[in-house]
Amino acid sequence: MLKLITPPTIEPISLSELKAHLRIDGTDEDALLNAIIKTAREHVEAITRRALIQQTWQLILDGWWLSGAILELPMPPLISVESIVYKDSAGTEYTLESNKYLYDATDIGRLMLADGESFPTSELYPMGAVKITFKAGYGTSGDSLPEPIRHAIRLLCGHYYENREAVIIERGANIMQLPMAVDALLAPYRVWGF
Numbered sequence: 771m772l773k774l775i776t777p778p779t780i781e782p783i784s785l786s787e788l789k790a791h792l793r794i795d796g797t798d799e800d801a802l803l804n805a806i807i808k809t810a811r812e813h814v815e816a817i818t819r820r821a822l823i824q825q826t827w828q829l830i831l832d833g834w835w836l837s838g839a840i841l842e843l844p845m846p847p848l849i850s851v852e853s854i855v856y857k858d859s860a861g862t863e864y865t866l867e868s869n870k871y872l873y874d875a876t877d878i879g880r881l882m883l884a885d886g887e888s889f890p891t892s893e894l895y896p897m898g899a900v901k902i903t904f905k906a907g908y909g910t911s912g913d914s915l916p917e918p919i920r921h922a923i924r925l926l927c928g929h930y931y932e933n934r935e936a937v938i939i940e941r942g943a944n945i946m947q948l949p950m951a952v953d954a955l956l957a958p959y960r961v962w963g964f
Contacts, residue, residue, distance in 0.1 A: 771830040772844055775903065778823035781807045782912040783923055791924045792931055803931070810926035814919060817953075819961040821845040821906035822915055826852065831900040834889040841881045841902075846961060848879025849905040857895040864890070878961065879904065922955040 781804075788803055789795070815822055827845050834856075835841040843851075851873045854866040870887045874880040881902065883889070894900070908914040929952075 771898070773828045773830060774825065775828050776826035778811075778821075778825045778907065780823055780910070780912065782811055782822050782915050782920055783807060783927070784912065787912075788924065788927050792928055803927070806927045806930045807923070809930060810923045813926060814923055814956060815845075817956050818919070818959045819844065820847070820959060822908060822919065823912070824849060824905055824907035824910050826903065826905050829902040829904070830898045831902070832897055833894055833899055837883065837888060839882070842963075843873075843879035843881055843902070843904055843906075844961075845906040846878045847906060847908060848873065848875045848877075849907060850875060851879075851881060852903040852905060853901075855901045855903070856890065857899045859893040859895055861895060866890070873904075879906070916959065918955040919959060922952045925952050925955070 783791075785800060785803055785807070788807055792803075794803070811822055821827070825845075829843060851868075851871070853868075854871060855863050856866060857863050870884055872882055872884050908916075912920060
């Protein structure tokens with residue numbers, strides 16, 4: 771199970787950037803535009819399976835992954851592993867010392883035990899026994915994202931602003947979907963397998 775602990779504190783594009791893109795001068799719809807930006811970011815994160823702006827997640831496992839194996843963490847790019855907490859059969863929580871594991875914070879985060887280390891041998895709680903808390907995202911500002919992702923967000927925002935219903939039916943039967951350019955812009959960044 772994957773759980774969002776701390777959402778991003780900013781969005782990948784600013785309100786002023788979106789207003790410039792949409793050629794909007796007034797402030798009457800600022801609340802709507804801010805909601806549209808958040809919705810577009812969440813949509814892009816769902817499509818790509820990536821964290822865009824720094825956020826904290828928790829991966830909850832029922833047990834340890836295979837000893838000697840590498841565990842790939844979801845929601846790349848990984849910034850850091852903050853903690854690994856495990857619960858014994860009595861429900862007591864312990865923190866695995868950070869020198870007992872290694873992680874690779876290149877795009878897809880990878881986690882493994884350090885050389886010569888092994889998992890604690892105590893019997894684990896039957897469900898949700900291991901909690902891996904990690905930070906993920908491209909950084910703490912929208913400028914840290916690849917420009918194709920930022921542009922896809924602007925296109926989605928424009929679409930959401932102009933089309934306030936789920937689908938549009940023109941002249942009886944012409945049903946329009948989200949702009950195809952969004953899929954093309956996001957395709958290189960999509961993560962498969964999580």
